[in-house]
Amino acid sequence: MSDTKHTKLLIIGSGPAGYTAGIYGSRAMLDPILIQGMQPGGQLTITTEVENWPSRKEVQGPDLMVEMEEHARAAGTEIIGDHIASVDLSNRPFTAIGESGTTYTADAVIFATGAQARWLGLESEEKFKGFGVSACATCDGFFYRGQEIVVVGGGNSAVEEALFLTKFASKVTLIHRRDELRSEKILQERLFKNPKIEPLWFHEVEEILGSEDPLGVESVSVKHVKTGEITEIPCKGVFIAIGHKPSSELVVDVLETHMGGYVVTKPDSTATSIPGVFAAGDLTDYVYRQAVTSAGMGCMAALEAEKFLSENE
Ligand SMILES: Cc1cc2nc3c(=O)[nH]c(=O)nc-3n(C[C@H](O)[C@H](O)[C@H](O)COP(=O)(O)OP(=O)(O)OC[C@H]3O[C@@H](n4cnc5c(N)ncnc54)[C@H](O)[C@@H]3O)c2cc1C
Numbered sequence: 001m002s003d004t005k006h007t008k009l010l011i012i013g014s015g016p017a018g019y020t021a022g023i024y025g026s027r028a029m030l031d032p033i034l035i036q037g038m039q040p041g042g043q044l045t046i047t048t049e050v051e052n053w054p055s056r057k058e059v060q061g062p063d064l065m066v067e068m069e070e071h072a073r074a075a076g077t078e079i080i081g082d083h084i085a086s087v088d089l090s091n092r093p094f095t096a097i098g099e100s101g102t103t104y105t106a107d108a109v110i111f112a113t114g115a116q117a118r119w120l121g122l123e124s125e126e127k128f129k130g131f132g133v134s135a136c137a138t139c140d141g142f143f144y145r146g147q148e149i150v151v152v153g154g155g156n157s158a159v160e161e162a163l164f165l166t167k168f169a170s171k172v173t174l175i176h177r178r179d180e181l182r183s184e185k186i187l188q189e190r191l192f193k194n195p196k197i198e199p200l201w202f203h204e205v206e207e208i209l210g211s212e213d214p215l216g217v218e219s220v221s222v223k224h225v226k227t228g229e230i231t232e233i234p235c236k237g238v239f240i241a242i243g244h245k246p247s248s249e250l251v252v253d254v255l256e257t258h259m260g261g262y263v264v265t266k267p268d269s270t271a272t273s274i275p276g277v278f279a280a281g282d283l284t285d286y287v288y289r290q291a292v293t294s295a296g297m298g299c300m301a302a303l304e305a306e307k308f309l310s311e312n313e
Contacts, residue, residue: 004103007033009305010096011077012084012250013112015042016291017281019068020298021110021305022077028306033078033104035096040081041065042114043282044291048130051142053291064291087250089274107312108276108305111255111263112298113247115282115289119240120152124208132210132217133238137161138290140237141168149237150175150220152205158241159183159191165239166196173233174199177225200233202226208238246283255279259286270301276308 009025011018014036025032044050044061051058073079082098093105117135119125125133134140137151141164149169151162154176160183162174174191179201181188191197203222209232210217219234248261256264256273263272263279270278278301281294 003101004105005033006093006105007031007078008107008309009033009110009302010094010104010106010108011035011110011112012087012096013037013042013110013114013247013281013283014040014069014079015044015065015112015114015281015294016068017112017114017283017294017298017301018042018110019065019072019077020295021112021280021302022072022079022298023075024299024302025110025305026072026076028302030302030306030309031076031078032302033080033106034072035080035082035084035098035104037083037113041069043116046129047134047139049143050139050291052139084250087254089251089254089277092276094277108278108309110270110298110301110305111248111251111272111277111279111283112281112294112301113250113283114294115244115246117240118243118245120205120242122205122207124210125238125240128208128210128215128217128238131215132236133208133240135240135244136289137164137239137241140239141165144168144237146170147236148173148234149239150205150233150235151239151241152176153241153243154178154181154183155241155243156183156187157243159187161239161241162197163187163190163194166194169196169237172197173235175203175205175220175222175233176201177204178202203231205238206230244282244286244289246286248283251279262286270297270304271308276305276312278305 009032047061280297280301
């Protein structure tokens, strides 16, 4: 027989937003249940050094997430290894069905299901993720001071990342499979004026090449999309900037979304279009996409859920 669990506050997602919501929700005596999903700890578990989490000059992403999990558990959050397959937000209590077969009912829900960077899908990209391959210039640009790097993509993110990376890199090659960018004109102007950036038109990445011991990127091999000619570009870092996809499949049909699926929240709030349903972290944030901003939104969501519950009990 399938199991049913009721909670005042259900938190879906175990990244910085989810665990922070757990800590604040527990301290507000809401006895939250947090569902971890397929990626316990979220996106930071697939990176190595994190150097911008306040109070930690350097910490491994997976270690930071284990510490956050322990903190949320110690505060009183019940943490469950399950993945939510569907939700019904039409009535309170809200319902979420786990792939384990458990039905969770809740008086308030925080969605903190994050986002995923889009990747090229190459085996070599997978191999060097965290060892030269990144999808976040703000996070990892600092590691490439004085080095040559490449950025892959042609939209706003790619141009912004390329411009940002010139603060650190000696040279940035922007690899794009067309001969024009999709980004805003003002960004393009800045890019073309920057002497450190060299666009490489009509090319796509074939393979990322590097050393085994220590694991690290040495170059990328790129193919001309028209002639098929292969060239090798030396570089120490490869930034894939072909977009992000919010993990909003559970709610895309019921909550208001924009910008390709990001959940819309009220100004200065994590409240969504359904009262009692909150959204925090990368699921709502197409601008900053950082651990610390996600944690901040997790805090806001728990405080707002507590206020909602005290006003609606
Ligand atoms: C390679 C890499 C390096 C990065 N480095 C840094 C850095 O140095 N500093 C920094 O500040 N930021 C960094 N970031 C960005 C940072 O990881 C994100 O901004 C942050 O993790 C977002 O947190 P979140 O809680 O919103 O969601 P996420 O971390 O995306 O977590 C989402 C959670 O939701 C869960 N989930 C999804 N769907 C379901 C479901 N249906 N049911 C249950 N659970 C579900 C997942 O299992 C996961 O636990 C990096 C990102 C990447 C990819």
